[in-house]
Amino acid sequence: MEDRVAPPPAGNTPAGSPPPRNAGMPLGRVAGVPVFLTASWFVLAVLITVTYGGVVAARRPELPTGFAYLIGFGLVICLLVSVLLHELGHALTARRYGIGVRGITLEMLGGYTEMDRDSPRPGIEAIVSLVGPAVSFAIGLLAALATAVLPDGTVLHELAFQLAFSNLVVAVFNVLPGLPLDGGRALRAGVWAISKDRHLGDRVAGWTGRLVAVASLLAAVALYLSHILLWLGLIITVLVAWTLWSGASQSIRFGRIGVRLPMVNAGRLARPLVAVLTGTPLAEALRRYGEAPSPPPPAGYPPLPSPPPASQGPPSPPVYPDPAAPFPPQPPVLVVVNSAGQLLGVVNEAAVAAVPQERRAWVAVDTVAAGLDRAKVLPAGLGGMDLVEAVQANPASEYVVTLGEDVVGVLRVADLMRVLEPRGQSR
16 A cells, blocks of 8 residues: 655645545545545455455355455455545644645545645645654554454454554555655655755655665565565555656656746747738748747857748747756747737648648638637746646647737747756756
8 A cells, every 4th residue: 555645736726626636536525625536446445355355264264255255345444444544644734734635535555635735844844744654653553452452363353453554564664765655755854954945855755766666666576476475465566666656756857847937937938929910821921920030049049040931831949958048039929910910820830831832822821820719828927836737727739928918929838848847857
């Protein structure tokens, strides 16, 4: 079993407004926190019910077979409640410190709590992250105490032992110092406190998370080859290791991107416009585009490529090698406007290339322009994580950028990603 707390998006989203990402079937609310159950949990429930039910049936042949599997399902429910209590520890502690909680999602490898913003200080981050393992450890100790007092060989004794063992394993495993585990969040908080750099904590804890993933996989294989670990345990550990590696890689990537988030701004990233009137022949529109002055490059940059002949259409954006200057000038974008100057569409470069040169004098530029989608409009002042979340909420390759009622440019996602993840960054 693996438990993780999803890296919360920065921003000021009110608690409870949007459901958790990838949320499953709603189960209701516990202490005011929405709880969801994903379909993957049912896969694990069947595996544990069948495997553990078979073990009970072999150990207690006097029990009816159906009752043995009912006991296996009972263990599944106990584990589900344990994970829920673990996540409630995170959620209620976060809420105690004023951090909104969007919900708790229970899934195949444990669960995660999604919060509406980052912890404001490293100390709060550490406390919120370590409360979950503390809850699991307390449940494990209580179950171990029940194991000690219950009569040996009984069904209740066996259930108590399995509950104690699983919760203690979850508690110990989760304090390992690697994201996305709770111990990784505590490590991130420690690095953040020492270096004053939250994003450095993401990268450090992400790399240790990768080491934990590899070590977990190697340990599981060794235990399986030694006939200590069953095949089900090996499969679950492989899934856990893969989840850890993926989560750790996302944390490393977010740590790199987070450093550059303050740089991004829709207005500064927007490409300038070259406007032509609706009905203009495509050949004439491309000629005017080619004559439009290009923005000068910043000091130390090579000049932008010269505009291509009209037969080739708008140029591809150049790639500037220096990530220190996040806003290199980019070629303008050809757009179509009406007689009142209102934007009607953005010319699609692929559509331009598909029109044969000999027909461009007879084809209106409107035929290669995409209409304006109001859902793909961004205010010029939008920046940072708010800009990234707006793009994620309405995926597209480009967006119209407005300042009040005026259209000031077009933001291409490729330009945004060049700022957030410049070429040459290590993976």
